[in-house]
Amino acid sequence: MNCELFLNIDASSINWARAQFALTAIYHWLFVPLTLGLAVIMGICETYWYRSRDTFWRDCAMFWQRLFGVNFAMGVATGIILEFEFGTNWSNYSWFVGDIFGAPLAIEGIVAFFMESTFVAVMYFGWKKVSPGFHLASTWLTGLGATISAWWILVANAWMQNPVGCAFNPDTMRNEMVSFIDVALSPFAVGKFCHTVISAWIIGAVFVMAVSCWYLMKRREIRLAKESIKIAVVVGLIASLGAAFTGHISGQQVAKAQPMKLAAMEALYNGGTDQGLTAIAWVNPFVQPDYKNQQSAPLKIDMPYALSVMATNDPHGYVPGINDILNGYTTPDGHVEPSVDEKIERGQKAITALAAYRKAKKEGASEADVNAQLSIIKENMPYFGYGYVKDKNDIVPYVPVNFWAFRIMVGVGCLLILYFIIMAIISFRIPYLSIITRRLLASVGLLPETHADTHEITSLPAWHYWVAIILVPLSYIASESGWLVAEFGRQPWTIQDMLPTWVGISDISGASVALTFFLFLFLFTLMLAVEISILLKQIKKGPEYTEIEN
Numbered sequence: 001m002n003c004e005l006f007l008n009i010d011a012s013s014i015n016w017a018r019a020q021f022a023l024t025a026i027y028h029w030l031f032v033p034l035t036l037g038l039a040v041i042m043g044i045c046e047t048y049w050y051r052s053r054d055t056f057w058r059d060c061a062m063f064w065q066r067l068f069g070v071n072f073a074m075g076v077a078t079g080i081i082l083e084f085e086f087g088t089n090w091s092n093y094s095w096f097v098g099d100i101f102g103a104p105l106a107i108e109g110i111v112a113f114f115m116e117s118t119f120v121a122v123m124y125f126g127w128k129k130v131s132p133g134f135h136l137a138s139t140w141l142t143g144l145g146a147t148i149s150a151w152w153i154l155v156a157n158a159w160m161q162n163p164v165g166c167a168f169n170p171d172t173m174r175n176e177m178v179s180f181i182d183v184a185l186s187p188f189a190v191g192k193f194c195h196t197v198i199s200a201w202i203i204g205a206v207f208v209m210a211v212s213c214w215y216l217m218k219r220r221e222i223r224l225a226k227e228s229i230k231i232a233v234v235v236g237l238i239a240s241l242g243a244a245f246t247g248h249i250s251g252q253q254v255a256k257a258q259p260m261k262l263a264a265m266e267a268l269y270n271g272g273t274d275q276g277l278t279a280i281a282w283v284n285p286f287v288q289p290d291y292k293n294q295q296s297a298p299l300k301i302d303m304p305y306a307l308s309v310m311a312t313n314d315p316h317g318y319v320p321g322i323n324d325i326l327n328g329y330t331t332p333d334g335h336v337e338p339s340v341d342e343k344i345e346r347g348q349k350a351i352t353a354l355a356a357y358r359k360a361k362k363e364g365a366s367e368a369d370v371n372a373q374l375s376i377i378k379e380n381m382p383y384f385g386y387g388y389v390k391d392k393n394d395i396v397p398y399v400p401v402n403f404w405a406f407r408i409m410v411g412v413g414c415l416l417i418l419y420f421i422i423m424a425i426i427s428f429r430i431p432y433l434s435i436i437t438r439r440l441l442a443s444v445g446l447l448p449e450t451h452a453d454t455h456e457i458t459s460l461p462a463w464h465y466w467v468a469i470i471l472v473p474l475s476y477i478a479s480e481s482g483w484l485v486a487e488f489g490r491q492p493w494t495i496q497d498m499l500p501t502w503v504g505i506s507d508i509s510g511a512s513v514a515l516t517f518f519l520f521l522f523l524f525t526l527m528l529a530v531e532i533s534i535l536l537k538q539i540k541k542g543p544e545y546t547e548i549e550n
Contacts, residue, residue, distance in 0.1 A: 012510030014502050017089040020517045022487070024082045026480060027524040031075030031531070033479055036150060036197055037204015037235075038068040039143025044231050050136045055545075060224050061139070063543035064208070065123060067535060072120065072146075074531045078524065089513060093494050093504030100166050100177045101156055104184065108152035116145035150200075151193050158189035160495050161486070162257040168381055170357050170374065175498070191253050192486075195246035198239050199479055202416060205236030206468075206475045209423070211539055213468035221542050226427075233427050237420035243413060248310060254489075255311035255319065258496060260395065261489030263322045264402040266307060267297040271321035273332065276302030277310060280407070285400045291322045297403075322399075326392050340392035347387025350380035385498045394500075397491040405481040405488070412478035419471065 042064040049057035083105060086094045094101070122130060122138035130138070159165075165182030166175045177183060209232045212225035255262050263271065267283050269291040281297035283289060289297065305315035312318070318331045328339030338346075353376035360370045389395060490496055494504040 011502075013508055013513060014505050016510045016513035016517055017505055017508075018501060020089060020513055020520065021082075021085055023517060023520060023524070024078060024085060025483065025487070027528065028075065028078040028082050029480060029483055030476065030528060031071050031078060032150065033200035033203035033476075034071045034207055035068065035075050035146050036143070036200035037202070037207065038064055038071065039146055039204070040201055040235055041204055041208050041228070041231060042068055043140045043143055044235075045228075046136050046139050050132050056223060056227075059543045059545050060227065062127075063224065064228075065139070066538055067211075069120075069124065070531060070534050070538065072116075074527055077527065081520070089506050089508070090494070090504050091506040093499060095174070096499060096504065097163075097166075097175045097495060100159060100163075100175060100183060103177065103180065104152040104155040104159075108149050112145050112149035112152060116142060116149065119145060147197060150197055154193045154196055155184055155186075155189045157486075158186060158192045159183055160493075161192070161490055162186065162188040162253070163495055163498055164188075168377075168384070170354055170377055171361075173354075173358075188253050188257060191246060191250045195243060195250050196482075198242040198246055199482065201235055201239035202243060203475050203479060205232040205239060205420075206416070206471050208232040209236070210469045210472045213465040214539070215542075217462065217465040224543060229423070230427050233420055233424045236416070237424050240413065240417045240420055244417065247410075247413075251310045252313070258490055259320050260322065260325050260397065261402070261485070262311065263320065263325060264397045264399045264489055265406040265485060267300075267399055267403045268307070268319065268321040269294055269296055269323055271319045271324045271329075273308065273316050273318050274305055275307040275311075275317075275319040276304045277306030278302045278403075281403075283400050283403045285404055287400070288396075289399055291396070291399070322396055326396070340386065340389070340395060343383040343386040344389050344392065346380040347383040347385060347389070349387075350377055350384045351387040353377045353380070382497070385493065385495070385500055385503070388500050388503050389492075394492055397489050401488045402485055405484040409478045409481040409485065412474050412481075416471070416475065416478075419467075 042061050045057055045064060046061035048054070049061055086101075119138040119141040122135065123142050126135050126138060163175075164186050165177060165179035167178045168174075169176050183189075208228050212228045212232065215221040215225040251262070254265075262268070266278050267281055267289065268275070268278075269289070278297070279301045281300035283297050307319055308317040309315050320329050320337070325337070326340050328337055328342065330336050353373045357370060357373035357377060359365075360373060386395075492500045492502070494501050
């Protein structure tokens with residue numbers, strides 16, 4: 001491992017490699033959540049058919065499966081490219097931690113992907129060839145395979161956010177896995193998986209709501225639209241509430257493992273106890289704030305004690321700010337966190353001792369000399385990555401992106417909870433609540449007066465349907481914002497506290513990465529346009545009411 005090599009790579013290579021990976025990940029995530037969300041919807045529809053043998057439910061399931069298939073194919077294509085980029089653009093990263101990071105990706109490819117490809121074939125082509133029960137199982141197993149695939153990918157990502165179950169081997173110069181269970185079932189991985197998959201169910205529910213409302217607006221496929229809305233409302237309401245709960249758990253995990261990310265999300269420059277959660281503040285979206293000379297962001301309005309509760313479950317809990325993390329701090333319970341300058345010094349000790357250890361082994365030095373260097377390595381290894389940091393301010397992520405992306409995610413999430421609650425009351429005609437809700441909507445001109453006291457809404461104003469449609473891009477924006485927080489918030493680390501981005505990069509020219517960046521931008525945009533075109537054509541075409549022998 002040539003430590004100097006990593007520090008001499010052209011900065012443009014790092015920036016273009018990061019941009020290319022971000023581009024691929026963002027486009028890939030446009031397809032994945034709809035795949036996971038539609039898998040639940042189509043599974044529920046086919047379950048209704050299996051239990052009732054009402055051919056309507058079979059046709060409903062087949063319709064949503066068609067839309068699922070178009071999206072599924074696009075997601076696979078972008079996902080494969082994403083994994084290859086670890087070898088092309090991030091080869092030093094892959095070499096350094098390939099024994100750990102490669103394991104969940106290999107399992108995802110061998111188990112989950114083959115599971116998906118097997119059962120998706122039965123789901124599409126097995127209606128007349130297998131029993132109804134086996135076909136139903138295939139539909140659910142297709143969705144389960146996609147979910148398992150997401151599980152292993154998120155395990156790999158969670159390990160990058162909070163590396164556990166590994167140890168550095170100075171002889172091989174690699175991090176090696178010492179506990180597969182710790183990697184696969186770490187609390188960070190479980191929390192990230194639950195929050196991410198549940199948020200994907202929201203995307204699926206919103207998409208189904210939008211398609212169904214479009215049918216109602218066009219006064220066609222009325223039964224499919226109404227029944228699909230009921231299913232989507234239940235899935236969406238449960239998922240949106242679940243996303244809020246799992247988001248709280250994820251927030252606590254971030255507070256423990258990545259306090260700098262939390263500080264950037266909150267634009268918290270100086271922390272302490274009794275911290276309020278920022279509702280809004282003026283953080284210039286185009287300029288990194290002067291956190292060293294500002295006490296807090298201007299025009300800040302917060303909810304008292306809420307940040308302490310979110311981070312520690314204690315209204316008086318201690319939450320460090322950016323300056324606290326940079327300069328070191330002591331918590332009320334006596335825990336002392338070193339300053340970043342101290343961590344840089346200890347990281348450099350680990351790097352120096354590693355070079356001395358390898359030289360001593362190569363030259364046949366005494367066992368005492370070898371063990372002395374090994375002891376220094378083990379003592380300072382937790383700060384190994386800091387040894388490559390030249391300025392402590394380099395570990396502060398770009399605050400505006402984290403601050404605003406977090407608020408977009410939470411704001412749209414709250415809007416969706418409210419929307420699903422209102423739609424649940426209207427769709428299921430809950431006594432009293434239904435009438436009260438309709439009268440309230442009618443009083444502000446959002447519902448015709450003639451329908452305010454009825455138990456069946458035969459029509460709604462056109463704006464109602466457009467709200468459902470507009471919520472689709474808003475939901476995607478919220479979902480992508482969550483990933484921006486997750487990835488921008490841990491910068492500059494490819495692996496938290498272990499490996500900065502400029503150490504994990506491949507030794508390639510920035511021009512070559514830039515060329516492929518624009519090539520991928522064109523191809524991914526074309527793929528997205530093609531998918532949207534096909535989806536719109538299939539939606540316009542509607543379900544095919546065909547007779548299929550049971």
